[in-house]
Amino acid sequence: MAKLRSQYVCRNCGAVHAQWMGQCSNCKQWNTLVEEVRDRVEERQGTPASIRQRDQRPVAIADISAEDGPRIPLGDRELDRVLGGGVVPGSLILIGGDPGIGKSTLMLQTALRARHLSTLYVSGEESAQQVKMRAERLGGQGQGDGSNCFVLTETNTQNIFKQIEGLQPGLVVVDSVQTLHTAVLDGSPGTVGQVRECTSELMRFAKATGIPVVLIGHITKDGAIAGPKVLEHMVDCVLQFEGDRDHAYRLLRPLKNRFGSTNELGIYEMQGSGLAIVEDPSQVLLGDRGPRPSGVCVAATMDGMRPLLVEVQALVSSAVYGTPQRSATGFDLRRMNMLLAVLEKRCGFRLGQKDVFLNLAGGFRVEEPAIDLAVVCAVLGSNADIAVPMDCCFAGEVGLTGEVRPVTRTEQRIAEAAKLGFARAFVPKGTKGLPTSGPIEVVPVGRVDEVLGHLFG
Numbered sequence: 001m002a003k004l005r006s007q008y009v010c011r012n013c014g015a016v017h018a019q020w021m022g023q024c025s026n027c028k029q030w031n032t033l034v035e036e037v038r039d040r041v042e043e044r045q046g047t048p049a050s051i052r053q054r055d056q057r058p059v060a061i062a063d064i065s066a067e068d069g070p071r072i073p074l075g076d077r078e079l080d081r082v083l084g085g086g087v088v089p090g091s092l093i094l095i096g097g098d099p100g101i102g103k104s105t106l107m108l109q110t111a112l113r114a115r116h117l118s119t120l121y122v123s124g125e126e127s128a129q130q131v132k133m134r135a136e137r138l139g140g141q142g143q144g145d146g147s148n149c150f151v152l153t154e155t156n157t158q159n160i161f162k163q164i165e166g167l168q169p170g171l172v173v174v175d176s177v178q179t180l181h182t183a184v185l186d187g188s189p190g191t192v193g194q195v196r197e198c199t200s201e202l203m204r205f206a207k208a209t210g211i212p213v214v215l216i217g218h219i220t221k222d223g224a225i226a227g228p229k230v231l232e233h234m235v236d237c238v239l240q241f242e243g244d245r246d247h248a249y250r251l252l253r254p255l256k257n258r259f260g261s262t263n264e265l266g267i268y269e270m271q272g273s274g275l276a277i278v279e280d281p282s283q284v285l286l287g288d289r290g291p292r293p294s295g296v297c298v299a300a301t302m303d304g305m306r307p308l309l310v311e312v313q314a315l316v317s318s319a320v321y322g323t324p325q326r327s328a329t330g331f332d333l334r335r336m337n338m339l340l341a342v343l344e345k346r347c348g349f350r351l352g353q354k355d356v357f358l359n360l361a362g363g364f365r366v367e368e369p370a371i372d373l374a375v376v377c378a379v380l381g382s383n384a385d386i387a388v389p390m391d392c393c394f395a396g397e398v399g400l401t402g403e404v405r406p407v408t409r410t411e412q413r414i415a416e417a418a419k420l421g422f423a424r425a426f427v428p429k430g431t432k433g434l435p436t437s438g439p440i441e442v443v444p445v446g447r448v449d450e451v452l453g454h455l456f457g
């Protein structure tokens with residue numbers, strides 16, 4: 001195929017240049033030029049016939065059927081739920097995450113276990129033997145003999161399309177987008193121009209053929225390799241696979257979903273034979289609930305739509321050095337400093353000369369402010385060296401005046417705590433519709449000081 005001519009477009013101002021330059025001559029920004037195809041008509045000659053032949057016409061909105069089209073279940077309960085009930089035909093899904101987190105594992109095991117679909121696993125990172133070895137490792141757990149899953153080690157998009165045309169699979173997985181390259185651009189694989197162009201080719205391909213495509217993409221801290229960030233607006237669905245590499249738990253979080261809610265959350269555990277669905281996350285996170293030393297308490301948080309009880313651990317000790325140390329794992333350090341300032345100024349606790357360490361058990365990260373109350377109780381419990389009873393749990397945002405502010409879905413949090421056998425739940429005062437009777441005692445609190453009165457007398 002004849003090489004197409006490309007041009008370099010500034011991502012900042014849109015100025016077009018014939019050559020790559022470090023600095024845009026128009027807006028003077030550095031490193032903003034991206035290679036793009038100059039002529040789309042010419043380029044189309046390189047795309048498969050099935051795409052070219054389809055003509056689209058305008059349709060009156062009244063004539064479009066409102067039904068949520070058929071979805072294809074992938075057979076992985078968590079993945080299907082996170083996607084909004086299976087994949088939509090012709091959709092392009094991007095799964096992003098740090099290297100080594102388990103993206104390839106998740107997609108390969110899904111491809112192997114979806115025995116009702118023929119799947120094509122395009123691997124640009126590993127050889128067919130390596131994929132086979134991984135598949136052997138993933139054996140068992142309802143997996144077929146692998147006759148439905150085809151492996152292709154190819155990175156050129158035009159060749160990939162040709163193979164897909166021949167095979168007609170029900171699902172295509174591309175691992176990873178950073179290894180793809182298209183003949184229409186000069187840049188090497190992984191550059192912003194290549195990644196974007198390959199993704200848009202895949203998008204048009206998926207839409208034209210109705211075959212859903214899952215793209216795997218690495219997120220790198222430095223901008224050297226174009227990460228999935230530049231693709232987010234192009235694809236239908238962005239799932240983030242995250243977790244702490246030192247822990248076994250992995251979270252699958254939708255950042256964008258054109259066909260479903262972004263409030264879902266999938267939880268997996270990395271095992272020796274692949275990723276297993278975590279049936280009862282709170283139970284796993286809390287472990288055995290025997291007596292604990294001071295500084296530990298349980299927060300009733302929500303991760304998406306699902307209530308999740310998490311153990312918060314704090315350690316407060318006298319500072320050895322002049323400047324006290326503050327560190328938080330799984331929690332925003334600035335927010336912890338703010339809570340410490342509230343305790344100091346509004347509640348009269350002297351924490352200024354104390355080291356404070358905070359940790360969420362299980363390697364989880366909680367962003368929502370409803371965990372504040374548990375953080376405050378853990379810190380004060382450790383400071384006074386009094387253990388908080390382990391049958392209590394907490395939900396509430398702490399404001400700058402020391403008031404406990406309402407949080408969302410309080411009933412759902414209480415219900416989850418009751419299910420797990422907690423005896424008391426501390427929730428913000430003024431929350432409507434709280435259960436007055438039942439297995440769990442609900443204690444509404446208006447200020448941080450009130451909770452302390454209840455707990456430490």
Ligand code: TYD
Binds near residue numbers: 099102271
């Ligand atoms: P991988 O899927 O290769 O990560 P990614 O594609 O996101 O870069 O996962 C690699 C890690 O997972 C590696 O450290 C080994 C571990 N692992 C298991 O613990 N169990 C398994 O069954 C498999 C296949 C991998």
Ligand code: MG
Binds near residue numbers: 100103105125175
């Ligand atoms: Mg991988």
